[in-house]
Amino acid sequence: MPVQKIEKSDFLLRCWVVFHRNGYHNTSMQDLAKATGLQKAGLYHHYPTKQLLMESVVQYALEQFRSYTLSVAHDQSLPIEQRFEKMLRRQRRLAMIERQGCFFANIALETGRDEFFNKMLLGALDEWTDALSMLYGYFYDPEQARKEAQRLIMEYEGAVVFYKLTGHEQYLEDFVQRSVHAFPATSLTTANTSLGI
């Protein structure tokens, strides 16, 4: 079915939605067939196994995450602290899709033991850390900046757990507020609460 770039992208998006909604093991090839409009056998024409299909989906999710969230870190048109907040707000927005939280963490915790997706998922965390490190790097030495970045992600993942269990968006909002407030640059600038995104 994925005959053009656009179609393949749409195909993977539809699969992503299903995997994100149900988790890896709780998603059947039948579910994916229904969601994409292909026949079950059609899926196997493009991806030899469910695992490999999922691999493509994770890859796709990472690409989307790159262009939607991580790219903000390098957006020269915005000041550092605005890039920081914009990234957090986009993370927040992603977590709220169907109240499913962080796709990477969901898959990581569900399938971490098999190590099959670990490398890719870890890659996602790494790029994420890099992007945030870059921003922290304006105020901290590289090592410290990296630690701050990782800590931010950790808090985010934790906030997502609370959010997913309760449905209270406040956990995510508090996370953003707190992190923005603690971000070095913010103490210098003032009142930039609402950005476009």
Added chain:
Amino acid sequence: MPVQKIEKSDFLLRCWVVFHRNGYHNTSMQDLAKATGLQKAGLYHHYPTKQLLMESVVQYALEQFRSYTLSVAHDQSLPIEQRFEKMLRRQRRLAMIERQGCFFANIALETGRDEFFNKMLLGALDEWTDALSMLYGYFYDPEQARKEAQRLIMEYEGAVVFYKLTGHEQYLEDFVQRSVHAFPATSLTTANTSLGI
């Protein structure tokens, strides 16, 4: 099979191990039968559905978590900051069982959507928050103490994601170090890094 208290506890422990290892959906009743020595039909003699069995397992896990980790917060024989560190070290140790991370978060992220276990899992987070709040309460007002407690748990869950993906225990250790260092009391006392556990 669980005809005596000890046997039921052992039964639930064995189920917990399997669920923790495979996740909820990736664990079959057959897996549990093998792990517990019962026949599949025997499991249904005690628990009418897989979901309800899991509910008992989560309940059991919470009880264990209470007596192993949360109880430390009220251990009058230890100073506040030692209780704090001891709790974190026990959290850390739990996360390292088969490198599976936090049982509650694993289940929460995998099954959060159906809301069936949410109440219990949220109860676990609440009690956990309460215990840590109590300790923070020595140095902060109640509201702030609660926020610190939640933030600690969030960081822990995030650290666990990194640990589970990489297998590097350093992420957990760093989390403990950092948290202990940031704990108010610790600045007054000195050098109590390694407790028994």
Added chain:
Amino acid sequence: MPVQKIEKSDFLLRCWVVFHRNGYHNTSMQDLAKATGLQKAGLYHHYPTKQLLMESVVQYALEQFRSYTLSVAHDQSLPIEQRFEKMLRRQRRLAMIERQGCFFANIALETGRDEFFNKMLLGALDEWTDALSMLYGYFYDPEQARKEAQRLIMEYEGAVVFYKLTGHEQYLEDFVQRSVHAFPATSLTTANTSLGI
């Protein structure tokens, strides 16, 4: 559990209700345990197999049918044609219990092939035929009376099929009206539509 006559009778009645409602194969020992208040193992204390339990239930049903319906044929206090109509009205009433129709025919059609209950079920039909033959015997020779009796039962069973499928009691009522009207004695007597039962 069936320790006294009354209790055993109650026990069998409860089983009868369940078998009548669900059919033989669609009734489980669990269903019977629930309906009677015994444990499953308790049932096996009194009846070695489901089949033998059912045999007792059929026996019980026949006894009830004898005393409730067939006995009317010999009720000397009523004229022949009133006995006839009263029997039919009682048959009708039985068929309307939970809209299940004729217990004997239900079991006969469901399990007829195995022949296990056939002898008893056939006994029921025989006694039934005898009772009606006796009444027809006042107007026909024995052989003809027997044929009339069988034909009446056949029509009854057929009417029950229509009733069970549609839920329209009219089929049963029509059967009664038509049969009463065709009964020889009735042409002599007049207006005895409603009896006590």
Added chain:
Amino acid sequence: MPVQKIEKSDFLLRCWVVFHRNGYHNTSMQDLAKATGLQKAGLYHHYPTKQLLMESVVQYALEQFRSYTLSVAHDQSLPIEQRFEKMLRRQRRLAMIERQGCFFANIALETGRDEFFNKMLLGALDEWTDALSMLYGYFYDPEQARKEAQRLIMEYEGAVVFYKLTGHEQYLEDFVQRSVHAFPATSLTTANTSLGI
């Protein structure tokens, strides 16, 4: 498997035989798999549930009944009374298949409570009634013809109960003889007892 018309028909016939022999609840998908040569999972490729498969089988049985028995009523090449007798003889023949009696009544009495097949089964009775009414319509007014038709079916179903329980084909034969004898046209014509079928 049913990829051609003929094969689907054969498939349904094989299922019909099994359902007719064992009843609905006493037939397992395994039984049907064995009888049709498919694997259990293969059955589900064509029919999503056992109930829906049965629905198709009932539909198929009705179609067969239409073309084998009901169509005789409109066979212009035969005089009315011969059509009537031919229909009864075909009913009789159907009842004798493996001594199972009337498929529609068997299913009706076994599953009538859940109402799932009722509509179709009632449809069968209706068409049956229509066909016979048409024949009776040559001698009675429409309302009376319909009543006669229903009564005939009722007697047939009752005769089948006796036949199934005893194995005596005489009950069916008597039913045919008696009905043919009572059929209005027959009193005019003479001696046409044995037709081809």
Added chain:
DNA sequence: TATGAATGAGCATTCATTCAT
């Protein structure tokens, strides 16, 4: 007498996957 525990076989159904067309 009664029951809680247990079981092996079986239930309807779904799984990821294959293959002929």
Added chain:
DNA sequence: TATGAATGAATGCTCATTCAT
């Protein structure tokens, strides 16, 4: 490239029955 048909293994769960107590 795509699909309808098929499958063997497994799914969660129920069955009639047994047995130690």
